[in-house]
Amino acid sequence: MISDFFHPNVGGVENHIYMLSVELLRKGHKVIVITHSHPPDRVGIRWLLPGIKVYYIPFVTIASSATLPNFFTFLPYYRSIILREGINLIHAHASLSSLGHEGILHAHHFGVRTVFTDHSLFGFEDAASILTNKLLEATLSNVDAVICVSHTGRENTVLRSCIPPSIAHVIPNAIVVDQFRPSEDLLTTDTINIVVISRLAYRKGIDLFVATAPRICTLFPNVKFIVGGDGSKLIDILQMREKHFLQDRIILRGPVRHDDVRKVLTEGSIFLNTSLTESFGIAILEAACAGLYVVSTRVGGVPEILPEDMISLPLPEEDDIVRAMSEAIRRVSAGLHDPHAAHARIREFYNWKDVTERTERVYQFALSAPETDLWTRIKRTNALGRFVGPIYVVILIVDIFFFNLLEWLIPRESIDYVPKECDWTQQRYEQYAKEVEDRVKKKATS
Amino acid sequence: MGNLCSKPGTLSGGHTVLGGGQTVAPSSPRNESPEERRAQLAEAARQRMENDKNRLINKNNPNAGRLASQVNKPVKHVPQQKEPEPLRWMSTEWEKVLWKKQPYPDNYIPDSFLSSLRRNANFRPYTYWPLVLAACTISQHISSIFIFLVTFVRLYDESWDPRILVWICVGMFLLGLILWELLERCVFGYRIDKEQRAKTFKSSILVFLALLALSPVLRTLSASTSSDSIWALTACLFMLNILLADYGPSRSGRLGRERLTSVLSINAAMSASVVLASRLRDDISVFALMLFSIQVFALLPMLRTRLLMMPSFLRALLTVSFAGVSIHLTSGLSQLVTGIQAVILGFITFGAPWVLVWAQKFKNEIRGPWDVAIPQVR
Incomplete structure (x- = not known):
């Protein structure tokens, strides 16, 4: 899960990511969340109940908790995290989260699959919409699957980002x-x-x-x-x-x-x-x-x-x-x-269990999609537009060079990989909770 | 077939399976396990989805135009059937609701997909001649700027007597005042009372005297600045003036509140005239030029918003006379500038409207239920 919008902020997207992560964890998946840091105290790696690992990456926010689209600066952190955690699927949230966009851009270098959830509607008229729509179109030109929260939202996303409608799924939000x-x-x-x-x-x-x-x-x-x-x-x-x-x-x-x-x-x-x-x-x-x-x-x-x-x-x-x-x-x-x-x-x-099952199916869809090779990605990116296309192609190619530079500077062998037994799973969490309860009871009786 | 036979597990019943496969698969009730049936149903559903998609492509719905083009694009991968179980209810109609659990995959493309998309809903195409008429106002404004510049050049090389210019200004002021009153009375039906008229005269005399007193100061205002800077500054300020000027008709009959841009426009023009006036040699020239600039840049635009209410024939005539006077005056100075001026005026009056009409065919306004609604409050 990658998004600019996550706890400690509160809101619809934040809650959605948290609930989905919890439910996925319950189903036995490994979930980590990557978001930007909230100085002074919410930095580094944190664990959220019941065992979601959150990486707070040091990025400066501009307005309403969004970061600037940097395209490259995220890659060094990103590469290490993806490799050491052994991630096979990226799920980016919210179309104004540039961290999410960047995550999708880099993911393809690892052969990691990408899913994107769009939570909001945008028009086509004002300058801000036109710019963000182009940004979204560039990101989604190579995404494997898209989730929208309503049918109207799906129509809107398909129009904005020119993706084939068959990869856009509708999965509503849910509530507890x-x-x-x-x-x-x-x-x-x-x-x-x-x-x-x-x-x-x-x-x-x-x-x-x-x-x-x-x-x-x-x-x-x-x-x-x-x-x-x-x-x-x-x-x-x-x-x-x-x-x-x-x-x-x-x-x-x-x-x-x-x-x-x-x-x-x-x-x-x-x-x-x-x-x-x-x-x-x-x-x-x-x-x-x-x-x-x-x-x-x-x-x-x-x-x-x-x-x-x-x-x-x-x-x-x-x-x-x-x-x-x-x-x-x-x-x-x-x-x-x-x-x-x-x-x-x-x-x-509405319940989160159902939403999670449907999301899992989208993950399956994304994982079973054939991998796009670099040349196809370049061609797709170039087809974005007469002016935007070449700009994004340059960004993509520079990104690949940067990625290879990192491969050479920080070789994969030198990365600390997270051992499997270090992760919280539902069973481990329950077991631990029980142990603590027992200990508290024992203390109370003695 | 070869690999089927090579598998020892399937060899025993191999020929029966093969036989069933050659005829139609569903008609072999003997070995139809629930899984196989499910698989067949899944295949049927996949087929159905393919058909749905094809129907969507072929459908000649103008609203689905954009969608169809997207479906025609190479799809990244074939959507997979992920929900084969509830196929028994496949006959139920798809609904655009989220609360109901529907037996369709999440990426099902309904026939109604994008049907609420409206393109160019509020689009009124422009026609050529009304645009030309609207552009006339801009031409008038540019012509008046050229007239002002010629006046400045004539005062600068001292080929015109500034005293005559002062008298012309006074005459123009009176003429404009009469025209204004006529328009108020005939077109809008207002009547200006005596008290107000006295006020107007008082304030105009005040401005007249203030300018006269200030002209020595204005003359030496930018004496230390190089003339080249002044020319460049003037050009920029006049550009700003042209860009920001208010070319629309007056919204209400009476003088309403001015828009910020039109105030800025007047300010830019006045600053340009002040810096130009500071290049002149004697006080009376400075005074004459400032008076003229007030006429042209402050009072004329006010009158112009009223003149836009007049019949189009008179407006065209006014534009022609403005353009004629300005071209005539410029031609006495430089042939090249006259040529440039004629080209600019011609382009703005006739070329620019044509470009706008031509560009309309690229108009593609997308509207749909996702747009921010406009609240209607009484």
Whole structure:
């Protein structure tokens, strides 16, 4: 697993990588994670429970935890890690993670197979998208398999990176269902709490929320909003609250830690999501799992994640959201939505075990793919474009020279290989946990 | 066959297997173990997937154009059937949902793949003549810059009397004011009251006197700077002015808030005139040039946004007269510059719109459900 985005940061991608690693480890695979370091203290090699080895490589980050695309500087670390750990498959995550891109570029020198997971959607219009799309296209021109988190995301990735659609797989995200149980005591139906938890940013459609919340409050005097999250649009919500005298009906909770999300969610019975773009929408799934009825704008991959009777999908327009919210409030106050039934259904739909099995199948697919020789890779890279093609060919060739230089400077015989028995496996972990427990018990009895 | 016979394990039942193979495989119920059946089903599914793919290629759907081109590209490797077990439900229709467990492989390409892709959805093709008319505004602006430059050169070599220029400026100001009032009254239906008119006169007299007082200072402002630097600086500033100027019609009837770029544009032009004026010899020339520059770069653009509301015939006529005057004035100075000027004006008015119309055929705007939605708030 390679990505710029990993623990100690928190977020959808970070969580995805961690959960997938845990499940793969449980299935008896060996998993290591490579990410950039977080000075001053999170550097070097760390172990995360239950036995995931994490390499924190010293790289400087530029913005929101992403590193600059260096193309070469990662190779010395990378080569040593791949060789000493005996890796046969690289799984890079997130299209803005240049560490992941670099990992895919180098992997082919070792004959290591590559899988890439794309977690987000991009447009084709603005300059930033055009540049990152080209970067992605260059990386993915030689990748063995791609995983996308939704069907919409797959269409988007195939268009952006011009890969043959047959190597793009759709595997949704999953959640730990037990972390999002609905509350046991039934909520009263005379006040209906609507929960909004999101980053308060333009892309999350906070403008729509600001426009609709006062209208819903006037329509239904028994409705309260609970808003969790922080961001640049907080000020808009504050202004709206003051303008319409809704201080007691729109409660701002500030940033919510991931552990506390369930607590906030179970206070309400309707979850409102006004995102303008969403690849998968894990927040929606968490809310639905906690037994909330979901109202979300019909954008990106959102319509795919839940059956139609668990979610309302208004268009991203003020009037339509008010209409859908009114319906949802009537539905919930009539007691037509059963939180526990919803929870049980989500339990059937999504779990990490299933996701891991499907990912394993993609790994098999990538491993069984015929290896591309250098000449094919050069040709593919050159076909990227009239200007970009030759640039990337130069990068590729320099990379190969650099790789061979390293082969000569640090010969493979001089590398310390990790012995097999040094790795944590599920059994070893369980055994150790048991031993520790016994020891603690013994101490307690003596 | 040779290697089949060479294996001792399969030799015993070799001929029966072979016989079954020559006829159709599924019709041998005797030795059909669950595994074999599964394998056959897997083969059928693979075939089905191949067919699906071919159908996708052949389908003449304009939306699938890009996809088809990708499928036609050499696929890196043949997708493998990895889920042979649930084939019994293969008849169920594929749905674009994630919550349902579907009996299709994860890399299954449905018929509806990329069907929501829209290309050039909001595309309105430009036509030639409206573009030419729109480009007229740019030509007018460039012509006025040339007129200003000629005026400067004439004052610099002292072949024009600055006093006459001052009177021309005053005349132009009055003419512009009358035109402005006429437009306000006829086109927009506003009426300028006396108080406001008095204000306008007061402020214009103030500017007039301030310029007069400042002209000795402006004359010696950059005395220590070499003339070459001044010419280069002026060229850059005028380029900036042309690039940033506001060529659109005024958005509201009344003077709205100016855009930042148009303010920058006016500033660039004024700075250019100040540094040029500092090359002149006497105060009255400096004063005349500054007055003229205010007319051309500050007041004329304001009037121009209003003039864009006029019928297209008058706009074309105005452009022709502007271009004519500027070319006529330049021709008295240098044949070469006149030629360059004519080429520039011709290209901007007639060539550039043609290039834009031609370039439209490369337009390929991709839209789909992944785009950031535009929130509609009342």
